[in-house]
Amino acid sequence: MDWNADLYENKHDFVAEYGMDLLSNVPENPDQSILDLGCGTGTLTHALLEKSPFVTGMDASPEMIIKARQLYPGMDFRVMDACRMPWNGWFDIVFSNAAFHWIPDQGALLKAVFRVLKPQGRLICEFGAHRNILRIREAFQASLLGKELPAKTRFYFPTVEEYQCLLEQAGLHPETVMDFDRPTPLKDGPDGLRNWARQFFWADLKDRHEKRRIRIFEEMEAALRNELWDGSQWVADYRRIRVTAVK
Ligand SMILES: C[S@@+](CC[C@H](N)C(=O)[O-])C[C@H]1O[C@@H](n2cnc3c(N)ncnc32)[C@H](O)[C@@H]1O
Numbered sequence: 304m305d306w307n308a309d310l311y312e313n314k315h316d317f318v319a320e321y322g323m324d325l326l327s328n329v330p331e332n333p334d335q336s337i338l339d340l341g342c343g344t345g346t347l348t349h350a351l352l353e354k355s356p357f358v359t360g361m362d363a364s365p366e367m368i369i370k371a372r373q374l375y376p377g378m379d380f381r382v383m384d385a386c387r388m389p390w391n392g393w394f395d396i397v398f399s400n401a402a403f404h405w406i407p408d409q410g411a412l413l414k415a416v417f418r419v420l421k422p423q424g425r426l427i428c429e430f431g432a433h434r435n436i437l438r439i440r441e442a443f444q445a446s447l448l449g450k451e452l453p454a455k456t457r458f459y460f461p462t463v464e465e466y467q468c469l470l471e472q473a474g475l476h477p478e479t480v481m482d483f484d485r486p487t488p489l490k491d492g493p494d495g496l497r498n499w500a501r502q503f504f505w506a507d508l509k510d511r512h513e514k515r516r517i518r519i520f521e522e523m524e525a526a527l528r529n530e531l532w533d534g535s536q537w538v539a540d541y542r543r544i545r546v547t548a549v550k
Pocket residue numbers: 306318319322340341342343344345346347361362363364367383384385386399400401402405406
């Protein structure tokens with residue numbers, strides 16, 4: 304997946320803004336080491352400094368890490384795949400916002416999280432839950448393929464029960480696993496939905512002609528207007544799953 308770090312930083316900063324709430328689950332402790340997994344442009348990595356001076360951000364996207372280093376010079380940012388993290392028993396906390404659903408091999412991911420945590424270390428994360436952006440995905444797919452089909456996804460959006468099992472299989476003890484609706488207003492009024500789709504569905508759009516993309520956006524907007532347009536902005540049908548688990 305190619306990330307447009309500028310588009311993300313300027314138009315989709317709501318992702319990190321919502322993640323600020325997740326920060327309240329992170330205790331303050333000047334001795335603890337914290338990893339921000341899938342840190343993107345580093346907004347929350349920087350905010351984590353309020354909890355401890357020892358914060359590392361990592362992300363698979365070089366574009367995101369270049370932007371994070373520009374925005375927060377002097378902080379520790381690394382480019383790497385979360386399933387191949389090199390540390391062993393290194394972090395007290397693995398924090399992650401809106402990144403886990405991008406990673407298809409959840410078994411490998413949770414194994415890696417287990418490995419990098421110290422004994423008694425804690426995973427604190429939030430990402431897309433079962434039925435996340437379901438109506439948007441259905442409309443996008445119908446427009447892409449020209450017919451109504453149940454929404455397929457490139458993302459991993461689990462149920463609470465499914466994720467509890469995966470955590471346990473990886474040796475992590477779930478403390479909290481909960482899901483909830485989080486209707487999410489998108490920036491830029493009438494253009495909000497198409498800007499959002501350009502970022503988050505880019506893998507399906509990048510090889511298409513721009514005229515075809517515009518047609519897809521118009522069809523999506525027509526299909527979703529009754530449900531997701533509130534008269535001044537698009538409101539995306541987000542659902543989240545929030546997890547805390549201990550090694
Ligand atoms: C929606 S962004 C969230 C960024 C940031 N956590 C925030 O709250 O703004 C998802 C991030 O996950 C990263 N990501 C996806 N797959 C990854 C992987 N296998 N390893 C590390 N990072 C990954 C992406 O590169 C992207 O920066």
